[in-house]
Amino acid sequence: MSGKGGRRPTLVADKRYRGATPKPAPKPKAAGKPAGPRRPRRKGSWPVRLVTGMFAFVFRTAWAIGWRLGFVAGSVVALATIYFYAQLQPLDAYIDARTKGSVTLLDREGQVFAWRGETFGGQIDAASVSPYLRNAVVATEDKRFYGHLGISPRGIAGAVRINLAEGRGPLEGNGGSTITQQVAKLLCLGVEYDPAAWKSEGAYEEDCRRGGVWRKIKEVPFAFALEAKFSKDEILTLYLNRAYLGAGARGFEAAAQRYFGKSANEVGPAEAAMLAGLLKAPTRYAPTANLKRSQDRAAVVLGLMHDQDYLTDAQYQDALANPARLSKAAAARAGGYFADWVMESGPAFLTSDTTEDVIIRTTLDQRLQNAAEEALQQIFSNRLKAGSKAQAAIVVMSADGAVRAMVGGRDAQVSGAFNRATQAKRQTGSTFKPFVYAAALDMGWNLNTIVEDAPLTLHVPGSGEWSPKNYDKGYRGPITLTEALANSINTATVRVSEAVGRDAVREVANNFGFEADLAEGPALALGVSESTLLEMTGAYAGILNGGTSVRPYGMVELRLQGEDAALAGQEGGMGERVISEAAARQLTYMMYQVIENGTGRRARLEGRQAAGKTGTTQAARDAWFIGFTADYVAGVWMGYDDNTPLTGVTGGGLPAEIWHEVMVRVEDGTPALPLPMANPGDYVSEPVAEAYPGAGGAPAQGTAPGRQRPSGAEGFLVDLLGAILRGGN
Template sequence: MSDWFFKRGRRDGIDWMALDSRLDSSVSEFWSRAKDIWDAGSSFFARFKLTGGKRLVTEAASEGFTLAVGGFFVLYALALPAFLDFDEGRFLTGQYSVKFLDAGGNEIGQRGILHNDAVPLEEIPDSVIKATLATEDRRFFEHFGIDVLGTARALVENLRANDVVQGGSSLSQQLAKNLFLSSERSLDRKIKEAFLALLLETRFTKREILKLYLDRAYLGGGAFGVEAASQFYFGKSVREVNLAEAALMAGLYKAPTKYAPHINLPASRARTNEVLQNLIEAGFYTTAQVHEARLHPAQIVETRATTSPDWFLDWAFEEVQRLTEGKNQYVLTARTTVDLAMQKQADEALVTFLKQRGRSLRINSGALVAMEPDGAVRALVGGPDYGESQFNRATHARRQPGSSFKIYVYAAALENGYKPDTVVRDASRSCGRWHPQNYGGSHGGGGRMPLWMALAKSLNTVAAELSFAVGREKVIELTQRLGITGIRKSCSMALGDYGITPLEHTGGLATFVNGGKSARPFGILDVVNSRGEMVYSRERDEPEPAQIVPLNVAEGMNQMMRRVVTDGTAQQASLDFTNVIGKTGTSSGPKDVWFVGATGKYVGSVWLGNDDNRPMAGGNTGGHLAAPLWHSFMSVAHRDMNIPNIPGLEPHPVQAAEAQRIAEFKRANPTAAADADGSKTVSPTMTAQARDALKRITTALRKAAGVAEPTTTPQPTPIDGRPAAPGVTPRGNRAERAPPLGSSSALASQSGAPFPPSPAGIP
């Protein structure tokens, strides 16, 4: 190592003078060389020095180039999101169009878009094209995708009116929005729209863009394109529309929901007259030519069947999209589980209740769901009036279930060692500052009782204590197994303080009715595409239902819920001809009243309340309102005695007597029994209990169908000495059925009874 860094003769010190000298000399040398380089460069460029006009041109070109480069990067940054959104594959439908069938293969409705691009541009009437151009883009064949003059004119008119009275988007821009973008009003969307319009103009001819627009524009009622709209509004092809009909459709581009004739006919007529005036101003038609169209406006046809199961179809449409997600299949036909007769009865039951009692009770809304124990949804009502509001309360409204949630708390207790006859106390510990109290205000008297009695009396104290003792986490885990989402841990969780949908609640109860197997609600049996290929089949694609609750737990819950109906808060839900289990529920306020219940054949839930969450009249409970409504519906929903037994319960006396009668009839009349099994036309005389119960069902069915009671006549006695069944007249040695009432004979024929439905004379 050199010694200059250290003082001479001293290895342990630094020579600061030498260091300073080296630094000074290095900096001086660097600065000298830098000045030499600068002077040499200046001398070189000095020969290019310009003056006068040459300098101005050079400066302008230099600045222009700088701005151009900067502008290019800015435009690229703005255009890149639009280019990323450009996907020619989305020119295809890309959205679902589903035709729905009932289980028998009969069409019951459609959902999704109604799209049809089968009509070539040459066959679309001149009036449709001119009405479109006159209203949406008169300079379509003159601009390059963005109508600068049209945009400026619209801007001036909007400033003059201090409102948005004219749109500045060209037809190409509107097509870009329809194909690739949303309808949000934002600067980002308008920038994307402009770039995509320019891109479309480079890829397609004007005629191709016009055809795409006429095929892809949304015109209300689920119809995309002029052909689908013509079929929807006028019941005919676009080839056959007249000038008035063409003007009506052209008026829908701006706001199809606002100007749709089946929604607001006066607004539609006014908009049509604007389009006719546009045709005159654009020079496409004369005043005399549009006069006839003004005098004879377009007449629309009614397209929605009054009996369409709209609530069910809305939910089924969501189910189809879920089941076929990622399969790139959009035009589909789905076979469903809906029972149209039950659906109509459910609609009428809810609507009638709200019309008769809703005002006095201060209730304006409700929902009803009915399914079989395996989860097959047969009827679904999402509100009182589908035409007024399409919000499906049965599937999307999360309302507090109140005490009806206790079935999950008690089930968790049974899973953890409790029994229906386990003795519990009418008391509970506190949770923070919250202390549970029973209906009426008491915090529990401390009395002892079996577990089933606590459920039958719907004691809040016992339910809360069970959730603490078993563990609220275990209750939540059970609800998740049953398909119920959104339940969170809280002190009052056992009392139903978190929202649940009627559909989820019904599916949860169905698990106990079927013996503990998974019963997730389903409405789709199979789905095929437009080529007839099977896209989804429940039988093929779904696994066997798993045992998610032990059988002994399901049986214990059924026994306890049976006591709720016989000895507890749900006595008004009881049916004369079969066992009923269930649980009532009432939230604070009260704002919600519930009953979830089941027979061996159907599981159903009823919710009543107000959409704005206002309290209803005081003193109302699920046992007073929801349970009787459930009873009324189930009385007519059961059309025969083919009702399986609920696990854990003894057969109902009427069902037991019917089973014995059928067995005896088969032994005594093997030939007639075989005929009955095949044709379902023979029905021997039933027991008196069954006859009385089914007579009540008959009366309820007649009332539901609006059919008058038949004139009472003395009942003849057949030769065997027993009274004849209602509606049966002896003739010789055999009984003959009375004619069926209304369409109810079709309902009886739909039953899947393994033996002829025994209710003789039931419509």
């Protein structure tokens, strides 16, 4: 359609844009390049974009590596957890951690006084144990125990922070271990003790306790395995039974019995806090080592329990005001040396190396043991100068050889120490002299026999001339055997020994219990041979019991725990007769005079008869006093471990005073019984040619040495005739 004059007519749309320049139509795009969205213009400067881009790159790379490493680590932990889980045994297999048994020692009354080895008091469990103890352990060791899966990241982070703040490495010192991780360590991560693979049980346990990063890493899957295998209460049960709590106690039941004499199911807040406080350092905080330090540590635990609402304000204040105290037996810690001696005297496979729990009933009397320890402490505290290194030992026994008390050194409350009562062999000095006179009395001499105290020189083959001297450098002339022993006269004693024969003296001494080889020369009579205090005291017990030898003993019966039948019984006691009863009674009187009028006067007991003998060795290196009442025999030795001479000390001095203090306490409250001794008036006083050259030959008319004096008028006539024949001397 066309308009006038051949022009195209104006369209309506054109009319709307009249007067406006129409936009040119877009050029068609080249074929093969489809149109796309236009890129937005980047905002910010190029440095900002560079940094942002680098950060994004690093983050994407770290994420890509991190999740892969995390996946691998998680897989390894999961596999390790599964592996450890498969290796775990039932709960009962892990309750008792010990590889050896223990020995519990009972006194003569059946009361426990000592333990050896690691004792296990019996299984307890978290459900029935004292709630105070359960709460104390959780509050102290792992307050999030019931909320985690075996490890506590917060606890580890806190431990690392503390270690770094105190200048240690991140994993040195506080480890942030949960109770589950501690159980993993107690189980040695599943590695069982193999005697063939380890030098000792101690080396095995030391390896189990070893720290380090790798060890911590291994604890994680093992802890997860424990959490998967056992309930929380079962894990806590393992901890309560296996933890070491000092003084040889393995597990809280053994520790409660050891320290408090009660079950772990019965302990109160103060006792529970003390037990839980031991976990930090069992040896350092053991109440038997330092009660005050243990109580201070328990106060810290009580504070934690109170803060975590395990104790009310009233319970907390009461526990602080009344801290836990040791039981009577634990506080006494009596008989450490005695217990060691009994352990050594029994068979090793039932004592030191036992794999079973053993009960040994002994002869120990704890009252007498405490008496001996107190007496020694009193004398050494009051009579020795500060810093003195002098030592002493004490043995108390009955007449049949049953040892009732033993102190092996000044530090009485120890175990495993050198026992000077049983292990120290020292010269006996004049305490040997009673056996010289015992030989003479048994051969027919009597307590009134005359012997000469005068200078004496003997020829000793290979040594030349030997001249014994008396302690006071003087001489008394003719004296009785009683006077010679009471005043410890050396020359007279040597004359008696030479007269009866050294072989006879050695035989009597050996039969009374001397095990060592005795000297061959004439100095035998003066105690140059060596012996132990236990041996010497046992020999004196033979004099008290009437002349029968004894073998000192401490063990009465040995049996396995829970069994009634004994595996071993008493080894020791009275043996064969050595000298006649009459000779023993005379010797007892002579030794009674040692205390009444002789060198042992400091040992005299008010209102009670006692007999004994002093002894001081060459250069005063050893000082002895051994004596007895009708009830007990007691021996005291004093000296230096390095054989340094004592200064101003003889057997009649401090050893006699110690003996006196011991026996005053031992006999306290007991009736005063008379000694079994002879009456000197029943025996004739006459010389013996071999020991008293002035006698001029044979004994007095018709009377052999040792003959009992007739009584009445006949006795008077015999005495008168003897005096006439001796010229009135």
